[in-house]
Each structure stands twice: as C-alpha cells, then as structure tokens.
Amino acid sequence: xxxxRLQEKFAPEILSCHxxxxxxxxxxxxxxxxxxLESLKTDPDLAFEMLMDVCGADYLAFGEAAEKPRFxxxxxxxxxxxxxxxxxxVKVPEDDMKVPTAIDLWKSADWHxxxxxxxxxLEFVGHPNLKRLLLFEGFEGHPxxxxxxxxxxxxxxxxxxxxx
Amino acid sequence: MALNIGPAHPATHGALRFLVELxxxxxxxxxxxxxxxxxxFEKHAEHSTWSQVIPYTDRLNYCSSLMNNVGYCFxxxxxxxIEIPDRAKFIRVIVAELGRIMDHxxxxxxxxxxxxxxxxxxxxxxxREQIYDFTERLCGARxxxxxxxxxGVMRDLPPDFDxxxxxxxxxxxxxxxxxxxxxxxxRIFIDRTQGVGAVSKEDAIxxxxxxxxxxxxxxxxxxRKAQPYYYYDTFDFExxxxxxxxxxxxxxxxxxxxxQSQKIIEQALDRIPEGPILVNDPKVxxxxxxxxxxxxxxxxxxxxxxxxxIKPPKGEIYAATEAxxxxxxxxxxxxxxxxxxxxHCRPPCFPICAAYGKMVEGGMxxxxxxxxxxxxxxxxxxxx
Numbered sequence: 414x415x416x417x418r419l420q421e422k423f424a425p426e427i428l429s430c431h432x433x434x435x436x437x438x439x440x441x442x443x444x445x446x447x448x449x450l451e452s453l454k455t456d457p458d459l460a461f462e463m464l465m466d467v468c469g470a471d472y473l474a475f476g477e478a479a480e481k482p483r484f485x486x487x488x489x490x491x492x493x494x495x496x497x498x499x500x501x502x503v504k505v506p507e508d509d510m511k512v513p514t515a516i517d518l519w520k521s522a523d524w525h526x527x528x529x530x531x532x533x534x535l536e537f538v539g540h541p542n543l544k545r546l547l548l549f550e551g552f553e554g555h556p557x558x559x560x561x562x563x564x565x566x567x568x569x570x571x572x573x574x575x576x577x
Numbered sequence: 578m579a580l581n582i583g584p585a586h587p588a589t590h591g592a593l594r595f596l597v598e599l600x601x602x603x604x605x606x607x608x609x610x611x612x613x614x615x616x617x618f619e620k621h622a623e624h625s626t627w628s629q630v631i632p633y634t635d636r637l638n639y640c641s642s643l644m645n646n647v648g649y650c651f652x653x654x655x656x657x658x659i660e661i662p663d664r665a666k667f668i669r670v671i672v673a674e675l676g677r678i679m680d681h682x683x684x685x686x687x688x689x690x691x692x693x694x695x696x697x698x699x700x701x702x703x704x705r706e707q708i709y710d711f712t713e714r715l716c717g718a719r720x721x722x723x724x725x726x727x728x729g730v731m732r733d734l735p736p737d738f739d740x741x742x743x744x745x746x747x748x749x750x751x752x753x754x755x756x757x758x759x760x761x762x763x764r765i766f767i768d769r770t771q772g773v774g775a776v777s778k779e780d781a782i783x784x785x786x787x788x789x790x791x792x793x794x795x796x797x798x799x800x801r802k803a804q805p806y807y808y809y810d811t812f813d814f815e816x817x818x819x820x821x822x823x824x825x826x827x828x829x830x831x832x833x834x835x836x837q838s839q840k841i842i843e844q845a846l847d848r849i850p851e852g853p854i855l856v857n858d859p860k861v862x863x864x865x866x867x868x869x870x871x872x873x874x875x876x877x878x879x880x881x882x883x884x885x886x887i888k889p890p891k892g893e894i895y896a897a898t899e900a901x902x903x904x905x906x907x908x909x910x911x912x913x914x915x916x917x918x919x920x921h922c923r924p925p926c927f928p929i930c931a932a933y934g935k936m937v938e939g940g941m942x943x944x945x946x947x948x949x950x951x952x953x954x955x956x957x958x959x960x961x
Contacts, residue, residue, distance in 0.1 A: 434658060465897075466921070476912050489895055496804070520931075521785025547960055548612060
C-alpha cells in the first residue's frame with residue numbers, strides 16, 4: 414500500500430522495491446527527494462511521524478558489481494499511528510553528494526545528518542549547522558568510506574600557544 | 578557570559594561538553610559537543626567477523642550491556658532467518674529485563690545525587706551489586722557481559738539462579754519502596770524536578786525521542802507492545818505513561834518501569850521451558866565440546882566456524898529492540914561474506930541529546946543539571 418501511494422506521484426524516481434525479511438525497502442533516485450519525504454510524512458494513509466535514523470552507506474567494495482552510484486543515504490521511518498516501518502534508500506553518486514535536508518520535516522534529522530556528513534562526506538543542503546559531530550575539528554577525511562584505511566593516524570591539532 | 582561545562586565534569590555522567598551563554602543564572606543559548614568517547618564501533622565492526630562484534634556491542638551502553646548483546650544478536654538472527662530455541666528466548670528476556678533494571682537504577686540513583694539526595698544512590702547500587710553477582714555467575718563478567726551468541730546464548734543459567742534471583746527481586750522491591758518513599762513527596766525533589774525541562778508530545782515525536790523520555794511526554798509507544806519479539810506479547814505487564822514530560826515524570830516513570838520489569842522476570846522464571854540454548858545449525862552455532870573432541874565432523878565444523886565464520890546471505894536488515902533508553906536499532910548490510918559490510922547502530926539517546934540544547938534554553942544552570950540526569954545519556958552509546 415505504501416508503494417502504491419508513492420508510485421502514484423513519484424513513479425519515475427522509484428528504482429526498485431523489495432520486502433525481504435519483513436522490512437519494506439524502497440530505493441529511489443535523488444531527484445525530488447524532499448517532495449517524497451514530505452509526502453511520506455503528511456499523507457494521511459502513510460503518516461510517518463517519526464524519522465528513526467538517517468545513515469550513509471558506501472557500496473565501493475560490495476562484491477562483483479561494485480555498484481554505481483557509490484553512496485546511499487538510508488532513511489528509516491516509523492509511523493506511530495499506523496505502526497508500520499519503511500526503509501528509504503537514496504542513491505547518491507560520488508561526484509554530486511548533495512542531498513536535501515529533512516530537518517524542516519523532522520527535527521531528529523539534525524544530528525543524524527551531521528553524523529552522516531562527518532563519517533561519509535555527504536552534504537545536506539539547507540542544514541543550518543553542518544559541522545563535524547563525532548570527530549574533532551581538524552580531522553581530515555571521512556572515515557567510514559571504504560577507501561579510508563583502518564590503521565590511518567591523524568595529526569592531533571595542537572593549540573598555537575603550546576608550540577612556542 | 579560564556580560558560581564551558583567541560584567534558585570532565587561530575588554532573589555530565591560521562592564525557593559530554595556543553596557550551597552555554599549565561600545572563601546571570603539563566604541560560605540564553607546552549608550547544609552540545611559530543612564525540613569524546615567515539616571509538617569507531619562501526620569501522621571496527623567492518624573488520625571483525627560477525628561473532629567478534631558482540632564484545633564491541635557490550636561497550637555501547639555499558640550500563641546495560643546485556644541489552645546491547647541481545648539487540649545485536651536479534652538483528653543478525655533476523656538476517657540469517659533462523660529461530661533460536663525457546664529456552665534461549667526466555668533467557669534473553671530475563672537478561673534484557675535485568676539490564677533494563679540496572680540501567681534505571683543507575684539513572685535514578687545518579688540523578689538524585691545530582692540534586693543532593695545521596696542515600697538513594699546507595700540503596701540502588703546495593704541491589705546492583707547483588708545483580709552483578711548473578712551476571713558474574715552467568716557469563717563471567719559484571720559489566721561487559723558478552724553473553725549472547727548468534728543462535729542463542731553462551732551458557733545456561735546456573736542451577737541456583739531461580740531461587741537466588743527471587744531473593745534479589747525481593748531486595749529490589751524493598752529498595753524501590755525506600756527510594757519512592759524518600760523521593761515521591763519530598764518537597765525539595767518536587768520543586769527541583771516538576772515543570773523543569775518539559776517536552777511536549779509533538780516536540781518529542783519530531784525530535785525522535787523513544788523510550789522513557791517519549792513515554793513521559795504522553796506517547797504510549799513501546800516496541801515490546803507495538804512489535805513484540807521473544808514472547809513479550811504473552812507476558813502480563815504495563816507500560817507507564819507520563820503526562821507533562823518534565824524531569825519528575827521521566828524519573829518516576831523509570832522507577833515504575835523497574836517494578837514492571839520485575840514482574841516480567843518473575844513470570845519468565847515461572848514459565849521458562851527446558852531445552853537447548855543454542856540453535857542446532859552447524860553453519861551458525863559452535864557444536865558441543867563432546868562432538869568437537871569426539872568426532873571428526875565436530876572438529877571440522879568447529880574449525881570452519883572459527884576460521885571462516887558465519888556467512889549470512891546478501892541482504893540488509895533493521896531490527897529494533899526496546900533498550901533501557903528507547904529504541905536501539907541495528908541496521909546491518911551483508912554482502913554474503915564473513916564480515917559485516919556495514920553496521921549502523923541507532924542509539925536511543927542520540928536524538929535525546931540533540932534536543933538537550935533546546936530543552937535547557939531559558940532555564941537556569943541548576944535546572945540544566947537536573948534535566949541532564951533524567952535523560953540518562955550514556956556516552957558510550959551516544960558516541961559509539
């Protein structure tokens with residue numbers, strides 16, 4: 414039912430859909446993402462009042478067809494009134510990592526998007542405070558990407574006075 | 578005046594940093610800085626086998642580590658699409674509720690200490706020590722338990738668990754009664770917590786609150802009732818719901834949840850069936866030691882499981898359990914290999930800490946400390 418509702422308005426953006434292992438998952442393109450999220454929240458039959466999670470995923474090393482586009486933003490939504498869940502996966506290519514922010518729809522997107530930006534480098538357009546969250550300010554790189562080696566060390570920034 | 582409530586501070590219960598701008602004693606702007614305990618759980622998980630991640634999950638919410646173990650193994654078993662034996666399910670329920678009780682005992686005890694009520698800490702921590710005796714007998718460790726395995730639990734309940742646990746629950750009863758009598762109608766406690774840090778229903782839903790903080794604002798959402806797992810729909814318990822969402826509601830709700838968890842543990846101890854504790858699937862669970870030392874198939878099975886590891890099929894799963902602070906979700910992507918491709922842990926106190934800055938604006942510094950105690954922000958879970 415959720416899929417039909419979305420297909421009425423956003424059929425060209427929906428790439429695929431499956432319901433493996435009991436989770437409904439819809440994969441969409443990046444265009445009109447904000448409209449899709451808004452309709453998921455406001456449509457009375459879908460009514461996803463809670464945004465549980467926003468995270469990123471890097472498909473660089475995912476087996477034979479290392480998939481293009483490389484990144485994904487995954488939204489986990491839950492509806493309190495209808496008691497159903499949805500996973501929305503948005504494909505994001507490496508050369509254009511800008512995604513519209515969901516902070517005007519759900520306030521919980523605030524820190525989740527900051528964390529995704531911190532660890533993957535995804536840019537959420539319209540976010541009022543897109544700074545690093547978990548890592549320190551002088552950190553270089555985005556560690557959860559597959560090409561960031563596990564053993565890499567960072568230079569710890571030292572305040573200027575101590576150097577003198 | 579700008580004040581830094583720095584990462585090393587007795588009232589922040591962990592390494593959290595708040596930068597507040599003050600006008601006298603009133604906070605005009607507040608912002609939070611986290612990440613002091615970031616240990617790269619998700620990156621480490623990508624480089625370990627599926628079973629090697631379980632000790633990492635202990636250290637997420639270190640106050641109730643058993644619940645993290647249960648949450649992670651629940652997600653991986655859903656991905657593998659296997660059913661664990663009934664006895665293992667009941668043991669996991671008992672152990673998860675013990676974890677919930679321990680977390681709430683810490684939260685209420687330490688929040689009361691922040692407000693100056695010192696005795697409650699000792700009453701609650703005494704019971705915690707008694708429960709620790711049992712976790713030690715169960716899995717060898719008091720805090721970082723590493724108890725569940727993919728396919729069941731590590732070791733069966735010791736023979737005197739039933740009678741010993743009931744004694745502990747009686748002493749928990751007494752402790753809860755003592756603390757309630759000390760706090761519930763105490764003038765100072767009520768003045769410091771009622772009306773402080775109130776969160777409305779709409780705000781709580783929009784901010785992504787779950788667990789006791791959401792239920793204190795009036796939303797009766799509990800995963801154990803909404804999407805039950807492990808026979809929770811057959812247990813007889815209630816979920817307490819608050820009205821105003823202020824600090825008093827959040828703390829008293831946790832005390833009531835301790836009583837409900839006690840009921841669940843007693844029912845589970847009455848109903849627990851006999852049987853195996855690990856699923857009988859050679860691709861998932863280690864064979865018993867008699868087979869390993871006695872037959873060549875057992876030896877080969879043991880070897881392949883430890884060297885190659887469990888290999889779930891390609892796919893993804895998001896599994897949420899009701900942890901002490903709210904919905905603990907694990908989003909796992911598997912590419913069919915021996916190591917997880919991506920694990921994302923959705924900590925329950927992440928959105929709660931995000932809202933903290935807005936919650937204390939307009940209040941006083943002393944209120945900020947009271948509110949922080951009631952939110953139960955465990956930094957291990959927040960930063961992963």
